[in-house]
Amino acid sequence: MNSQNKKILLLKTGQIFFATQGFTKVGLAEILKQAKVPKGSFYYYFNSKEDYGVQVIQYYVDNYVKNLRSLLDMTEVTGKKRLLIYWKKWQDTQCSNNYCGACLTVKLSSEVTDYSEPMRHAFCFGTDRILNLIAAIISAGQNDQSIANTSDPFLLAQQLYQQWLGASLMVKIQKQSEPFQLAFQYTNFIVDSKI
């Protein structure tokens, strides 16, 4: 395995561990054992567990943004449809047991942002990139008139994103998908409102 692949393997493994168990609970030894990478190699790529956390968040956001950009580029579909496809995918990913896609913002942000400024910055920068792309989809929907709501696209994106973050917490608490149905209802209502 070449050096770049080894680094990506470590990032992928970290993403799954952190998405399932959080940051503090997981020991590096466990991750290295799973990835079959020696400790020395780890410190070749990362300065510390915190630095590793930052890079796992960045790696997660990079892939997330790639998918979101493909959705933005589906210009044959209305903006509103693209926006609803995005939330439908959110719901499907968070309800499945496939933790490769589980949202790191939901799982980690509350745990780590209070004590790690570098990880908080990674989340702040990451969510900003995500919100800008959701805003671009909303903007496309306002232009093609599939979205009636004329609010500022970025602020509308953040309002919707907040609803879905909160719904994801409630899904974890209740272990049922009803909070997502409420979030969907809300999204449709807000998007169709003439504000």
Next chain:
Amino acid sequence: MNSQNKKILLLKTGQIFFATQGFTKVGLAEILKQAKVPKGSFYYYFNSKEDYGVQVIQYYVDNYVKNLRSLLDMTEVTGKKRLLIYWKKWQDTQCSNNYCGACLTVKLSSEVTDYSEPMRHAFCFGTDRILNLIAAIISAGQNDQSIANTSDPFLLAQQLYQQWLGASLMVKIQKQSEPFQLAFQYTNFIVDSKI
């Protein structure tokens, strides 16, 4: 200090530690040192750290519910005003550095619900009690016609609660209060909508 007071001291201390640092990160030794309670006493009140976590969540919710009930009882004020007072207080508590009031649902639920069924149940039961009281305030507002939205009060309460949970995560990430301003705008809009 009598036995009941010692237990409450432990619960209060745990609430502050968990609200600031999360569950896994905090060691029992640290809590006992702060509360000046010997380990033996701890195990007189609690079977394990997990049992302690459950009781801290219940203690937090009991106090939360007490405050929310006082608000519900302010019948000289319209339902809408009571609802807005509630969210205003949420914003003030989460933005201050007074961690005694910091929301345990925001801080802990994502961290612990994936691996502790007893703590998940405590959050599930606790948020249900909270949502029922918010729903009662909404219902009062629908009856006195200060709230135009005629949706089911419990579902509306949960939709609003989700928005504020998500906003709280974003406040932690961005370290600024703008997400709460968006949540406020949203709350006003939804409450005034004729659905």
